Amino acid sequence: xxxxxxxxxxxxxxxxxxxxxxxxxxxxxxxxxxxxxxxxxxxxxxxxxxxxxxxxxxxxxxxxxxxxxxxxxxxxxxxxxxxxxxxxxxxxxxxxxxxxxxxxxxxxxxxxxxxxxxxxxxxxxxxxxxxxxxxxxxxxxxxxxxxxxxxxxxxxxxxxxxxxxxxxxxxxxxxxxxxxxxxxxxxxxxxxxxxxxxxxxxxxxxxxxxxxxxxxxxxxxxxxxxxxxxxxxxxxxxx
Amino acid sequence: xxxxxxxxxxxxxxxxxxxxxxxxxxxxxxxxxxxxxxxxxxxxxxxxxxxxxxxxxxxxxxxxxxxxxxxxxxxxxxxxxxxxxxxxxxxxxxxxxxxxxxxxxxxxxxxxxxxxxxxxxxxxxxxxxxxxxxxxxxxxxxxxxxxxxxxxxxxxxxxxxxxxxxxxxxxxxxxxxxxxxxxxxxxxxxxxxxxxxxxxxxxxxxxxxxxxxxxxxxxxxxxxxxxxxxxxxxxxxxx
Numbered sequence: 001x002x003x004x005x006x007x008x009x010x011x012x013x014x015x016x017x018x019x020x021x022x023x024x025x026x027x028x029x030x031x032x033x034x035x036x037x038x039x040x041x042x043x044x045x046x047x048x049x050x051x052x053x054x055x056x057x058x059x060x061x062x063x064x065x066x067x068x069x070x071x072x073x074x075x076x077x078x079x080x081x082x083x084x085x086x087x088x089x090x091x092x093x094x095x096x097x098x099x100x101x102x103x104x105x106x107x108x109x110x111x112x113x114x115x116x117x118x119x120x121x122x123x124x125x126x127x128x129x130x131x132x133x134x135x136x137x138x139x140x141x142x143x144x145x146x147x148x149x150x151x152x153x154x155x156x157x158x159x160x161x162x163x164x165x166x167x168x169x170x171x172x173x174x175x176x177x178x179x180x181x182x183x184x185x186x187x188x189x190x191x192x193x194x195x196x197x198x199x200x201x202x203x204x205x206x207x208x209x210x211x212x213x214x215x216x217x218x219x220x221x222x223x224x225x226x227x228x229x230x231x232x233x234x235x236x237x238x239x
Numbered sequence: 240x241x242x243x244x245x246x247x248x249x250x251x252x253x254x255x256x257x258x259x260x261x262x263x264x265x266x267x268x269x270x271x272x273x274x275x276x277x278x279x280x281x282x283x284x285x286x287x288x289x290x291x292x293x294x295x296x297x298x299x300x301x302x303x304x305x306x307x308x309x310x311x312x313x314x315x316x317x318x319x320x321x322x323x324x325x326x327x328x329x330x331x332x333x334x335x336x337x338x339x340x341x342x343x344x345x346x347x348x349x350x351x352x353x354x355x356x357x358x359x360x361x362x363x364x365x366x367x368x369x370x371x372x373x374x375x376x377x378x379x380x381x382x383x384x385x386x387x388x389x390x391x392x393x394x395x396x397x398x399x400x401x402x403x404x405x406x407x408x409x410x411x412x413x414x415x416x417x418x419x420x421x422x423x424x425x426x427x428x429x430x431x432x433x434x435x436x437x438x439x440x441x442x443x444x445x446x447x448x449x450x451x452x453x454x455x456x457x458x459x460x461x462x463x464x465x466x467x468x469x470x471x472x473x474x475x476x477x478x
Contacts, residue, residue: 014289040331040345044283044292050253051290053283055329055349090294092279092434095464097455100384101373102391106279110294134340145339146420152341175442181385185446187455192437193464195331203414203427210426216336225334225432 014114015165025168028063034111034168035060035089036233037226039137043067044086045117058087059136061237063163065113066120066129068156085117085161091226092193099177099186107174107190113166120158129158132236139235140215195225253353254404264407267302273350273407274299275472276465277328278376282306284324284356297326298375300476302402304352305359305368307395324356324400330465331432338416338425346413346429352405359397368397371475378474379454434464 007028009015017024025031035041041058044051058067065087094107120126130153134142174190199221200212218228246267248254256263264270280297283290297306304326333346359365369392373381413429438460439451457467 042281042292044290046285046290050323051283051285051325053281053292053325053327084289086290086292088292101387104373134343148340182444185449187449187452188442190440193434195432196435198431201429205421207424210424
């Protein structure tokens with residue numbers, strides 16, 4: 001597919017990357033890759049002119065994003081009316097120590113996705129979303145669990161937002177000093193950082209003879225969490 | 240100091256933790272510990288009713304938060320007028336796999352800080368902030384760098400926000416299933432995650448004989464980034 005034909009989110013004043021435009025991407029592939037590698041996002045919404053920025057687990061299905069919380073959540077009560085929302089995902093990849101203060105920076109991949117969030121109220125759609133809330137991260141896991149009770153479904157609020165606009169912003173160049181500064185006897189480095197899994201800690205109250213299921217094998221000590229999360233997304237969805 | 244006398248942020252409808260109130264903390268010690276262990280935050284602001292959620296590097300000085308960007312930044316142009324702002328920091332500590340879908344969760348530490356962000360315009364205050372922007376993370380580093388040029392100071396916008404309200408929300412209990420579910424032969428675990436530093440990558444264009452300065456020793460492969468960041472904060476500030 002020619003680059004100009006690749007599926008892309010529309011670009012306008014809301015989502016165009018203004019600072020460092022060379023870091024901005026709008027195609028589905030770039031935007032979705034950042035989203036699908038994350039378990040956690042920050043959701044921003046407005047009540048009476050006051051912004052709130054709430055961390056939460058989320059996932060993507062096509063151009064739709066899902067997240068959840070209890071019925072008591074201030075955020076979700078507000079969003080039930082279809083409030084304008086911005087959902088942001090950020091992966092910090094490094095700290096960059098340059099030869100002057102001005103060029104100190106960080107490598108990162110982020111997405112800002114804009115739309116109007118709404119409650120999932122249809123019961124079949126809500127049951128399916130609660131299933132995917134687990135199986136998108138741990139494919140096959142719901143079938144291994146105690147069945148969800150109807151009062152648990154009622155106590156869970158699921159929110160969805162169709163992505164109307166989105167931009168990915170990526171910096172990956174490490175140290176980038178002014179040309180003349182490379183001649184100076186000053187130390188500079190890229191310090192990589194990764195969100196890494198530790199050793200799984202089995203529940204101390206496990207029933208005898210219960211072992212870790214094979215479908216969790218992607219989640220293992222020393223691996224980047226984002227690799228396991230992206231792999232699980234690819235297993236759960238084919239788009 | 241008695242607990243009721245410990246310095247604390249005021250609590251009202253804006254920042255009171257509503258869902259899972261036992262996870263909410265408002266004292267300076269709890270709020271600042273979460274903030275000072277982070278390099279990156281998400282800042283939320285509103286333009287014409289539309290929320291924006293932007294990742295950025297930040298730091299704390301007393302009850303004041305600082306962050307920065309270029310003059311071209313949409314966020315900062317808006318915030319120069321003292322717009323209501325929410326700055327959120329989140330450390331994801333684990334994914335929690337329970338015996339039912341409803342109890343799947345995550346361990347985390349987060350802070351939502353509210354106030355009105357304003358540009359730092361006084362030139363002496365701005366110069367000091369640009370100094371701390373580097374030295375808060377890498378104590379002593381500015382003295383090792385090429386001096387900042389006046390056009391670099393002019394091209395950098397520094398924003399500050401006094402924390403008017405704040406709440407920390409912490410979950411750290413791992414697997415927490417319903418009592419009767421512990422009897423079921425279902426696997427459950429806490430999967431810890433950490434933001435870990437890799438091996439520093441010295442700039443390939445380093446001047447001959449330049450070595451890594453001793454004041455970067457806290458930033459080393461295999462260590463949690465948050466430990467180095469919190470340690471640097473303690474070295475840079477005494478509060």
